[in-house]
Amino acid sequence: MPQASARMSGSARASRRRLSPAGLFGLIAVVLALPVAMMLLMASGTGTATERLWPDPRLLSCLLTGSFAALLSAWLFALQPREVAVRLFAASGLATYGFCLGAAVFLLPVDLSPETLAQAGMLNVFAASGFGLAMIALFALYPRPLRSSRWIIGTSVIIFPIWTLMGWFGPFEPFVEIHRITLVEMAVILLLAGVQVRAARHDPVDRAIALWLGASVIIGAGGFIALVALPSALLKAPFIAHEYGFGLFSIIYAALTVALLRYRVFGLGRWAFQLLFLAAAVLSVLLIDGVMIVWLALDPARATGITLLLIALTYLPARNYLWVKLVGRRQKDEAELFRAVADVALAPTATERIEAWRQLLTQTFAPLSIMPAPIEVGDVVIDEEGRSLLVPGSDGLPRLAMRDPHAGRSLFSPTDARMVSEMLALITYLSEARGAYDRGVASERARIAQDIHDNIGAQLLTALHASGGERKNELIRETIGDLRDVIRNADAEEQSLATLLADLRIETADRVELAGLTLTWESADFPAIQPRRDTLRALRSFVREAVSNTLRHAEASHIAIVVTARGKQLSLEIIDDGKGFDAAIARAGHGLGNMRGRIEGLGGSFALVSGSDGTSISARLPLTP
Structure with missing residues (x-):
């Protein structure tokens, strides 16, 4: 008993000592900020105001990219420390922080010893290799573990560390070899992103996440490969300084944060294609503009004008076509949709209304299933990260739950929820209008009945008591006239x-x-x-x-x-x-x-x-x- 009590007491003390997510993130942020602050102080100089040195923009790019990646991954780690994917994300953020700060050391305007520069170079090389290794493991496991994930991770853990050690301690130029290592790692990451998209093709939630990550990797990793890693691996000058190229990794980190938090998953697929189209537009403008200037020897102003014209004539129509093919669904014609909604509202019986409503939802969204909703909702609600749409009951219609729209190939979006809400509002409006019409018909029938009883009946009674044939005929003619007036509901003269x-x-x-x-x-x-x-x-x-x-x-x-x-x-x-x-x-x-x-x-x-x-x-x- 004393031992059990001691264990419980120790557990309680450990629980009290455990930091909250905010406290853990704050502690990590302080630790990460100290080296950055010291380097900024060293880079800004200590002379007078006229002699003060401003940090090199490349150094600022390194510090900003490293800090951004480290803080994002640290924040997510503080929120979900037990998730394997989050741990790998945090490891990659720490590695990015390391290789960015290692590169920044070489840009400090101070004299540093060869040993310090060697250590900074080793940090840059090994952290860059570690970043790629962590990303490979992450994309092998997220959004869903691939069948060969263990083999992929095990092979990478063996190959890339050995290659990095050989690159640093072997007969190679370390800073050239690390670009080759990074090039291969980035290619593997791109390949894994594509495999994840294919593996998740039957799961709309994972597919949306995979598309989002794939798009960010194509832009971030693909951009770094094209602008920095590939030219450097081929012993060519990179298109941009590699310190600026680090900024492309920020795109990957921002996208990974959104995906790991599973924020608005139902919109990630559309965002992915929008991101790719935006990148394609920028790349198209740069390529065409470059061709106009270099090959056709046009002045920049004329080249830019022709480029924009070509983009308007070719790229924009192609983009719209691809958007419809890849993302868009055939929208129901507004007139056709209104007729279908009116058929629901004006169906003669409750059973026919319910059947027409289910049929309309099926034709509009093509869900894999429509069933009674498990809970009562006051408004249209997106559930299960977009896989389900809960539709409230309204005007005699039952509450329903649709699942996996468009035959399971997509997710419900806020646009879909708004459409269903508008359809329900229109059904309610038409039902109320129909009720008012029915009440008007009933009122008119009652009025006709009253007119027949009061007017026609009174005149016929008078004709019955009339003794003369001519008078009787006159009363009957007047009665027929009144009867016609009742039937036609004709307004008399003033x-x-x-x-x-x-x-x-x-x-x-x-x-x-x-x-x-x-x-x-x-x-x-x-x-x-x-x-x-x-x-x-x-x-x-x-x-x-x-x-x-x-x-x-x-x-x-x-x-x-x-x-x-x-x-x-x-x-x-x-x-x-x-x-x-x-x-x-x-x-x-x-x-x-x-x-x-x-x-x-x-x-x-x-x-x-x-x-x-x-x-x-x-x-x-x-x-x-």
């Missing part, structure tokens, strides 16, 4: 309130007289206000339906109609001396319900009082136009 009331008075008097009843009509002068058509229609229907109810059911002998106006409000009351009825039961019928609905629908009020001595129905309507 009619004033006074004219309408006069027509209603004559019509009601004829109906009452034919039924053997007497009528009293009281109305006053009305203001010169033109009410809305629906107000006039409601007023006509109210009078016709109320009189029809009296003629059918009341067994009355007298009807009184009183019409008054107070301000901008019309009051209408219809009273009979019939037997009355139970108002609670009568309200369940269509007639009174329609009357109330029409009046209250226009902002008016409706009242009904019925007893043994008769019935009173009153309404108040606004007269505002």
